[in-house]
Amino acid sequence: MTAATPASADLIVSALVVLGGAFALIGSWGLVRLPSLMERLHGPTKATTLGLGAMLVGSVVWFQLAEGVWTTHELLVSVFLFVTAPISANMIAKVHLHRLRQGEVSEGAGPAGTPGPPPGSADWATHEAPHEGTPGDFAGD
């Protein structure tokens, strides 16, 4: 920390860091507190987008106002996190649905209950090989 920090940088970065820490804490508290996995998925997304986003913006502002340099690494990190967070949440939800349909009794179904079977001969995601005509199933084309 430099001694000649502008007061505005101090104020803005302090507010952003406190906001980010608070959102990270709230997200993890939701992960502990909420009753089923589909609801628990909801908590950490706040920690990812708002919490880490605020901290990364605070870091950009800090390095610009206090050190006088523009850093772009934070923007790279935030863009990467914003792109990947929905993908990993989708994968975790698919694992949850898959294990519910396999009859894993340890998992709570959540407010929506156990998912019904998909229409026709389709399937959500199983250990089986892809069905005939599934997009991406190049061997069956």
Next chain:
Amino acid sequence: MIAYALAFGFAALGVALALNLWRLFKGPGVADRILALDTMVINVIGIIVLTGIASGSGTSFEAALLLAMVGFVGTVSYAKFLLRGDIIE
């Protein structure tokens, strides 16, 4: 003031990591444990970013970027293994 804000941020992220660890041990399902690990990676990235602000050096952001990538690949491979029984088909 930034020193107090950073202290609050570190404390909040530490408590958040402890809560994630509790969820990691408690479960009850495998998906909960994957979600807890994913959230732990997010919180550790936050700690690295705050360390970068506290130390005033920009060298820690490569570590944050690497951790973001490795955490995402790890989560997706756990999920793919549970869904398909294989990671790369």
